[in-house]
Amino acid sequence: MLDFSRELLPNYDEIPENDLPVIVEPNLTGVRCAAHDIQLSVNDVFKQKTVAKFLAKVRKLVKTLRSQPYVNTFRKDNSKNLPKLDGDTRWGSSYEMVNRIKELQPCILELLPANLQKEYNEKFWQTVDRFVQSTFPLYILTKRIQEESLTCGTMYLCWKECCLELAEIRDPLAKQLLEALQKRQGMWFDNPAFLAALFVDPRMHEFDPPVLSANQKEIAVRHIMVTWKSLRTLKGTSSTAASSSPTPSTSTESFARVAKLLTNNRQDKPSDVGEMEKRIRKLPLEISAPLDADVIRYWEARKRIDKELAEVAIIVSQLPCTQVSVERTFNGLGQILTKTRMRLGSLSLSTILFVKANGKLFEEHYFQYDL
Numbered sequence: 180m181l182d183f184s185r186e187l188l189p190n191y192d193e194i195p196e197n198d199l200p201v202i203v204e205p206n207l208t209g210v211r212c213a214a215h216d217i218q219l220s221v222n223d224v225f226k227q228k229t230v231a232k233f234l235a236k237v238r239k240l241v242k243t244l245r246s247q248p249y250v251n252t253f254r255k256d257n258s259k260n261l262p263k264l265d266g267d268t269r270w271g272s273s274y275e276m277v278n279r280i281k282e283l284q285p286c287i288l289e290l291l292p293a294n295l296q297k298e299y300n301e302k303f304w305q306t307v308d309r310f311v312q313s314t315f316p317l318y319i320l321t322k323r324i325q326e327e328s329l330t331c332g333t334m335y336l337c338w339k340e341c342c343l344e345l346a347e348i349r350d351p352l353a354k355q356l357l358e359a360l361q362k363r364q365g366m367w368f369d370n371p372a373f374l375a376a377l378f379v380d381p382r383m384h385e386f387d388p389p390v391l392s393a394n395q396k397e398i399a400v401r402h403i404m405v406t407w408k409s410l411r412t413l414k415g416t417s418s419t420a421a422s423s424s425p426t427p428s429t430s431t432e433s434f435a436r437v438a439k440l441l442t443n444n445r446q447d448k449p450s451d452v453g454e455m456e457k458r459i460r461k462l463p464l465e466i467s468a469p470l471d472a473d474v475i476r477y478w479e480a481r482k483r484i485d486k487e488l489a490e491v492a493i494i495v496s497q498l499p500c501t502q503v504s505v506e507r508t509f510n511g512l513g514q515i516l517t518k519t520r521m522r523l524g525s526l527s528l529s530t531i532l533f534v535k536a537n538g539k540l541f542e543e544h545y546f547q548y549d550l
Protein backbone atom coordinates (compact mmCIF):
# COMPACT_ATOMS: atom_id res chain seq x y z
CA MET A 180 0.00 0.00 0.00
CA LEU A 181 1.11 3.56 -0.62
CA ASP A 182 2.10 5.31 2.58
CA PHE A 183 1.10 8.96 2.42
CA SER A 184 1.81 9.55 6.11
CA ARG A 185 5.41 10.55 5.47
CA GLU A 186 5.90 14.28 5.86
CA LEU A 187 8.57 16.02 3.84
CA LEU A 188 8.10 19.27 5.83
CA PRO A 189 7.52 19.88 9.55
CA ASN A 190 3.92 20.41 10.67
CA TYR A 191 4.08 23.92 12.08
CA ASP A 192 0.42 23.70 13.25
CA GLU A 193 1.52 21.34 16.04
CA ILE A 194 4.40 23.56 17.22
CA PRO A 195 3.68 26.06 20.03
CA GLU A 196 3.59 29.66 18.82
CA ASN A 197 6.53 30.68 21.00
CA ASP A 198 8.71 27.93 19.52
CA LEU A 199 8.10 28.79 15.88
CA PRO A 200 11.20 30.02 14.00
CA VAL A 201 11.26 33.74 13.31
CA ILE A 202 13.08 35.03 10.24
CA VAL A 203 14.74 38.26 11.29
CA GLU A 204 15.24 39.57 7.73
CA PRO A 205 12.36 38.26 5.60
CA ASN A 206 13.18 38.56 1.91
CA LEU A 207 10.59 37.40 -0.58
CA THR A 208 11.42 37.89 -4.24
CA GLY A 209 10.70 36.35 -7.63
CA VAL A 210 11.98 36.38 -11.18
CA ARG A 211 10.10 37.33 -14.31
CA CYS A 212 9.09 34.35 -16.43
CA ALA A 213 11.75 33.96 -19.13
CA ALA A 214 9.29 32.33 -21.53
CA HIS A 215 6.94 35.30 -21.17
CA ASP A 216 9.80 37.77 -21.70
CA ILE A 217 10.79 36.01 -24.93
CA GLN A 218 7.17 36.10 -26.08
CA LEU A 219 7.01 39.84 -25.40
CA SER A 220 10.34 40.45 -27.14
CA VAL A 221 9.19 38.67 -30.29
CA ASN A 222 5.82 40.41 -30.21
CA ASP A 223 7.57 43.78 -30.13
CA VAL A 224 9.21 42.90 -33.45
CA PHE A 225 6.21 41.15 -35.00
CA LYS A 226 4.05 44.23 -34.38
CA GLN A 227 6.13 46.24 -36.80
CA LYS A 228 4.38 47.01 -40.06
CA THR A 229 6.66 45.04 -42.38
CA VAL A 230 6.61 41.82 -40.35
CA ALA A 231 2.90 42.07 -39.55
CA LYS A 232 2.10 42.53 -43.23
CA PHE A 233 4.20 39.49 -44.17
CA LEU A 234 2.54 37.26 -41.55
CA ALA A 235 -0.91 38.40 -42.67
CA LYS A 236 -0.01 37.40 -46.24
CA VAL A 237 1.15 33.98 -45.04
CA ARG A 238 -2.08 33.45 -43.10
CA LYS A 239 -4.07 34.31 -46.21
CA LEU A 240 -2.15 31.67 -48.18
CA VAL A 241 -2.65 29.06 -45.45
CA LYS A 242 -6.39 29.71 -45.29
CA THR A 243 -6.55 29.30 -49.07
CA LEU A 244 -4.71 25.99 -48.92
CA ARG A 245 -6.93 24.72 -46.11
CA SER A 246 -10.07 25.33 -48.18
CA GLN A 247 -11.52 23.52 -51.18
CA PRO A 248 -10.26 22.29 -53.59
CA TYR A 249 -6.66 22.43 -52.29
CA VAL A 250 -7.30 20.72 -48.96
CA ASN A 251 -8.24 17.44 -50.69
CA THR A 252 -4.68 17.13 -51.98
CA PHE A 253 -3.29 17.07 -48.45
CA ARG A 254 -5.98 14.69 -47.19
CA LYS A 255 -5.32 12.15 -49.92
CA ASP A 256 -1.53 12.29 -49.62
CA ASN A 257 -0.38 11.41 -46.13
CA SER A 258 3.19 12.40 -46.95
CA LYS A 259 2.15 16.06 -47.13
CA ASN A 260 1.28 17.83 -43.90
CA LEU A 261 -1.66 20.21 -43.95
CA PRO A 262 -0.57 23.87 -43.61
CA LYS A 263 -1.25 25.14 -40.11
CA LEU A 264 -2.44 28.49 -38.83
CA ASP A 265 -0.70 30.28 -35.98
CA GLY A 266 -2.22 31.34 -32.69
CA ASP A 267 -2.25 34.61 -30.79
CA THR A 268 -0.79 33.33 -27.51
CA ARG A 269 2.33 31.50 -28.74
CA TRP A 270 4.73 33.18 -31.15
CA GLY A 271 6.27 29.76 -31.92
CA SER A 272 3.13 28.84 -33.83
CA SER A 273 3.93 31.67 -36.28
CA TYR A 274 7.35 30.14 -36.89
CA GLU A 275 5.78 26.71 -37.40
CA MET A 276 3.24 28.16 -39.84
CA VAL A 277 5.88 29.83 -42.00
CA ASN A 278 8.24 26.87 -41.78
CA ARG A 279 5.45 24.51 -42.88
CA ILE A 280 4.75 26.43 -46.10
CA LYS A 281 8.51 26.55 -46.74
CA GLU A 282 8.63 22.76 -46.58
CA LEU A 283 5.57 22.53 -48.87
CA GLN A 284 6.81 25.13 -51.39
CA PRO A 285 7.14 22.73 -54.39
CA CYS A 286 3.67 21.30 -53.75
CA ILE A 287 2.11 24.73 -53.23
CA LEU A 288 3.55 26.08 -56.47
CA GLU A 289 1.99 23.15 -58.34
CA LEU A 290 -1.42 23.70 -56.76
CA LEU A 291 -1.76 27.46 -57.06
CA PRO A 292 -3.25 28.94 -60.23
CA ALA A 293 -1.37 31.52 -62.27
CA ASN A 294 -2.94 34.55 -60.58
CA LEU A 295 -1.96 33.34 -57.09
CA GLN A 296 1.52 32.35 -58.22
CA LYS A 297 1.98 35.92 -59.36
CA GLU A 298 0.98 37.14 -55.89
CA TYR A 299 3.22 34.64 -54.12
CA ASN A 300 6.23 35.21 -56.32
CA GLU A 301 9.93 34.54 -55.85
CA LYS A 302 10.37 37.60 -53.64
CA PHE A 303 7.74 36.23 -51.24
CA TRP A 304 9.50 32.87 -50.95
CA GLN A 305 12.82 34.60 -50.34
CA THR A 306 11.19 36.45 -47.45
CA VAL A 307 9.91 33.11 -46.14
CA ASP A 308 13.45 31.72 -46.13
CA ARG A 309 14.81 34.80 -44.35
CA PHE A 310 12.04 34.70 -41.75
CA VAL A 311 12.66 31.03 -40.92
CA GLN A 312 16.41 31.55 -40.73
CA SER A 313 16.13 34.62 -38.46
CA THR A 314 13.55 33.20 -36.05
CA PHE A 315 14.94 29.65 -35.79
CA PRO A 316 17.39 30.47 -32.91
CA LEU A 317 14.55 32.00 -30.89
CA TYR A 318 12.33 29.01 -31.61
CA ILE A 319 15.02 26.68 -30.24
CA LEU A 320 15.45 28.95 -27.21
CA THR A 321 11.70 28.84 -26.53
CA LYS A 322 11.77 25.03 -26.60
CA ARG A 323 14.82 24.79 -24.34
CA ILE A 324 13.45 26.96 -21.55
CA GLN A 325 10.35 24.78 -21.33
CA GLU A 326 12.40 21.97 -19.81
CA GLU A 327 11.64 20.82 -16.28
CA SER A 328 13.99 21.78 -13.44
CA LEU A 329 15.44 24.65 -15.44
CA THR A 330 17.93 26.71 -13.43
CA CYS A 331 18.64 30.39 -13.97
CA GLY A 332 22.16 29.55 -15.08
CA THR A 333 20.96 27.16 -17.77
CA MET A 334 18.38 29.67 -18.90
CA TYR A 335 21.07 32.36 -19.20
CA LEU A 336 23.35 30.05 -21.21
CA CYS A 337 20.51 29.22 -23.61
CA TRP A 338 19.68 32.91 -23.94
CA LYS A 339 23.35 33.78 -24.55
CA GLU A 340 23.68 31.08 -27.23
CA CYS A 341 20.59 32.46 -28.99
CA CYS A 342 21.96 36.02 -28.93
CA LEU A 343 25.31 34.93 -30.36
CA GLU A 344 23.58 32.99 -33.14
CA LEU A 345 21.33 35.93 -34.00
CA ALA A 346 24.38 38.21 -34.17
CA GLU A 347 25.88 35.93 -36.84
CA ILE A 348 22.82 36.20 -39.10
CA ARG A 349 23.12 39.11 -41.52
CA ASP A 350 19.48 40.05 -41.72
CA PRO A 351 17.51 43.08 -40.43
CA LEU A 352 14.91 40.84 -38.75
CA ALA A 353 17.58 38.97 -36.79
CA LYS A 354 19.10 42.27 -35.69
CA GLN A 355 15.74 43.54 -34.46
CA LEU A 356 15.09 40.32 -32.54
CA LEU A 357 18.52 40.53 -30.92
CA GLU A 358 17.93 44.11 -29.82
CA ALA A 359 14.53 43.17 -28.39
CA LEU A 360 16.09 40.34 -26.34
CA GLN A 361 18.92 42.51 -25.02
CA LYS A 362 16.45 45.22 -24.07
CA ARG A 363 14.68 42.91 -21.62
CA GLN A 364 17.87 41.39 -20.22
CA GLY A 365 18.14 44.19 -17.67
CA MET A 366 14.91 43.07 -16.00
CA TRP A 367 16.60 39.81 -14.98
CA PHE A 368 19.88 41.38 -13.88
CA ASP A 369 18.07 43.88 -11.67
CA ASN A 370 16.85 40.98 -9.52
CA PRO A 371 19.06 39.97 -6.54
CA ALA A 372 17.74 36.40 -6.56
CA PHE A 373 18.69 35.96 -10.22
CA LEU A 374 22.16 37.41 -9.57
CA ALA A 375 22.65 35.02 -6.64
CA ALA A 376 21.66 32.03 -8.79
CA LEU A 377 24.27 33.00 -11.41
CA PHE A 378 26.88 33.65 -8.71
CA VAL A 379 26.71 30.10 -7.32
CA ASP A 380 26.56 28.50 -10.78
CA PRO A 381 30.00 26.88 -11.28
CA ARG A 382 29.75 27.29 -15.07
CA MET A 383 29.93 31.10 -14.91
CA HIS A 384 33.42 31.53 -13.46
CA GLU A 385 35.57 31.91 -16.58
CA PHE A 386 33.56 34.25 -18.80
CA ASP A 387 35.46 37.24 -20.16
CA PRO A 388 34.07 39.81 -19.62
CA PRO A 389 32.52 38.40 -16.42
CA VAL A 390 28.82 37.61 -16.40
CA LEU A 391 28.33 39.72 -13.25
CA SER A 392 29.88 43.09 -12.55
CA ALA A 393 31.57 43.86 -9.23
CA ASN A 394 28.45 45.62 -7.95
CA GLN A 395 26.20 42.76 -9.04
CA LYS A 396 28.45 40.28 -7.24
CA GLU A 397 28.11 42.29 -4.02
CA ILE A 398 24.32 42.24 -4.38
CA ALA A 399 24.44 38.48 -4.99
CA VAL A 400 26.62 37.85 -1.92
CA ARG A 401 24.27 39.85 0.31
CA HIS A 402 21.28 37.92 -1.01
CA ILE A 403 23.01 34.56 -0.41
CA MET A 404 23.92 35.60 3.13
CA VAL A 405 20.32 36.58 3.88
CA THR A 406 19.17 33.23 2.50
CA TRP A 407 21.73 31.40 4.61
CA LYS A 408 20.65 33.20 7.80
CA SER A 409 17.00 32.40 7.06
CA LEU A 410 17.91 28.76 6.51
CA ARG A 411 19.71 28.64 9.84
CA THR A 412 16.69 30.16 11.55
CA LEU A 413 14.28 27.65 10.01
CA LYS A 414 16.58 24.81 11.07
CA GLY A 415 16.55 26.06 14.63
CA THR A 416 20.23 27.03 14.63
CA SER A 417 21.07 29.50 17.34
CA SER A 418 21.90 32.97 16.10
CA THR A 419 24.51 33.40 18.84
CA ALA A 420 27.83 31.79 19.49
CA ALA A 421 26.71 30.52 22.89
CA SER A 422 26.26 26.98 21.59
CA SER A 423 29.96 26.77 20.73
CA SER A 424 31.12 27.98 24.13
CA PRO A 425 32.52 25.45 26.61
CA THR A 426 30.27 23.95 29.28
CA PRO A 427 30.56 25.91 32.53
CA SER A 428 32.28 24.12 35.35
CA THR A 429 30.77 23.60 38.78
CA SER A 430 32.96 26.36 40.13
CA THR A 431 31.19 28.98 37.98
CA GLU A 432 27.63 27.78 38.55
CA SER A 433 27.21 30.36 41.28
CA PHE A 434 27.62 33.10 38.66
CA ALA A 435 24.50 32.08 36.73
CA ARG A 436 22.97 35.56 36.76
CA VAL A 437 26.23 37.20 35.67
CA ALA A 438 26.64 34.65 32.88
CA LYS A 439 23.09 35.36 31.71
CA LEU A 440 23.83 39.09 31.68
CA LEU A 441 26.95 38.54 29.57
CA THR A 442 25.04 36.32 27.13
CA ASN A 443 22.37 38.98 26.63
CA ASN A 444 25.03 41.60 25.91
CA ARG A 445 26.80 39.54 23.26
CA GLN A 446 26.59 40.63 19.70
CA ASP A 447 23.88 39.08 17.55
CA LYS A 448 26.38 38.37 14.79
CA PRO A 449 27.82 34.84 15.24
CA SER A 450 31.50 34.22 14.75
CA ASP A 451 30.89 31.90 11.79
CA VAL A 452 29.09 34.55 9.69
CA GLY A 453 32.35 36.06 8.50
CA GLU A 454 33.72 32.62 7.67
CA MET A 455 30.66 31.76 5.57
CA GLU A 456 30.92 35.05 3.69
CA LYS A 457 34.56 34.30 2.90
CA ARG A 458 33.64 30.89 1.47
CA ILE A 459 30.93 32.45 -0.68
CA ARG A 460 33.25 35.15 -2.03
CA LYS A 461 35.82 32.51 -3.04
CA LEU A 462 33.38 30.73 -5.38
CA PRO A 463 34.25 32.77 -8.53
CA LEU A 464 37.93 31.80 -8.02
CA GLU A 465 37.22 28.10 -8.45
CA ILE A 466 37.70 26.19 -11.71
CA SER A 467 34.67 26.50 -13.96
CA ALA A 468 32.47 23.42 -14.50
CA PRO A 469 31.58 22.18 -18.02
CA LEU A 470 28.69 23.96 -19.71
CA ASP A 471 26.63 20.75 -19.77
CA ALA A 472 27.12 20.14 -16.03
CA ASP A 473 24.08 19.66 -13.80
CA VAL A 474 24.28 22.44 -11.21
CA ILE A 475 22.11 20.68 -8.62
CA ARG A 476 24.10 17.45 -8.86
CA TYR A 477 27.32 19.43 -8.67
CA TRP A 478 26.33 20.97 -5.34
CA GLU A 479 24.91 17.67 -4.07
CA ALA A 480 28.37 16.20 -4.56
CA ARG A 481 29.92 19.20 -2.78
CA LYS A 482 27.97 18.39 0.38
CA ARG A 483 30.73 15.96 1.34
CA ILE A 484 33.19 18.87 1.39
CA ASP A 485 31.10 21.79 2.63
CA LYS A 486 27.55 20.78 3.50
CA GLU A 487 26.41 24.17 4.77
CA LEU A 488 27.57 26.05 1.66
CA ALA A 489 26.18 23.39 -0.66
CA GLU A 490 22.74 23.51 0.97
CA VAL A 491 22.35 27.27 0.56
CA ALA A 492 23.74 27.08 -3.01
CA ILE A 493 21.13 24.45 -3.93
CA ILE A 494 18.34 26.62 -2.54
CA VAL A 495 19.57 29.66 -4.45
CA SER A 496 20.05 27.66 -7.67
CA GLN A 497 16.53 26.21 -7.58
CA LEU A 498 14.92 29.61 -8.10
CA PRO A 499 12.20 29.05 -10.75
CA CYS A 500 12.84 31.26 -13.77
CA THR A 501 9.74 30.31 -15.80
CA GLN A 502 6.07 29.59 -15.18
CA VAL A 503 6.04 26.60 -17.51
CA SER A 504 5.32 24.20 -14.65
CA VAL A 505 2.28 26.30 -13.68
CA GLU A 506 0.99 26.19 -17.25
CA ARG A 507 1.48 22.41 -17.31
CA THR A 508 -0.57 22.17 -14.13
CA PHE A 509 -3.39 24.20 -15.68
CA ASN A 510 -3.32 21.93 -18.73
CA GLY A 511 -3.44 18.90 -16.44
CA LEU A 512 -6.45 20.39 -14.65
CA GLY A 513 -8.22 20.74 -18.00
CA GLN A 514 -7.62 17.05 -18.71
CA ILE A 515 -9.02 16.02 -15.33
CA LEU A 516 -12.00 18.37 -14.99
CA THR A 517 -13.84 17.71 -18.25
CA LYS A 518 -17.48 18.11 -19.26
CA THR A 519 -18.14 14.48 -18.37
CA ARG A 520 -16.40 14.74 -14.96
CA MET A 521 -17.84 17.93 -13.51
CA ARG A 522 -19.02 16.33 -10.26
CA LEU A 523 -15.56 15.74 -8.82
CA GLY A 524 -15.23 17.07 -5.28
CA SER A 525 -12.59 19.63 -4.41
CA LEU A 526 -10.61 17.10 -2.34
CA SER A 527 -10.64 14.45 -5.07
CA LEU A 528 -9.75 17.00 -7.72
CA SER A 529 -6.83 18.45 -5.76
CA THR A 530 -5.53 14.96 -4.89
CA ILE A 531 -5.64 13.75 -8.51
CA LEU A 532 -3.97 16.94 -9.71
CA PHE A 533 -1.28 16.65 -7.02
CA VAL A 534 -0.43 13.09 -8.05
CA LYS A 535 -0.42 14.05 -11.74
CA ALA A 536 1.83 17.07 -11.20
CA ASN A 537 4.29 15.20 -8.96
CA GLY A 538 4.54 11.89 -10.78
CA LYS A 539 8.34 11.76 -10.61
CA LEU A 540 8.29 12.46 -6.86
CA PHE A 541 5.99 9.51 -6.26
CA GLU A 542 8.16 7.26 -8.42
CA GLU A 543 11.24 8.14 -6.35
CA HIS A 544 9.71 7.96 -2.87
CA TYR A 545 6.70 5.62 -3.02
CA PHE A 546 6.69 3.34 -6.05
CA GLN A 547 9.59 1.35 -4.61
CA TYR A 548 7.07 -0.22 -2.22
CA ASP A 549 4.50 -2.89 -3.04
CA LEU A 550 1.20 -1.53 -4.34
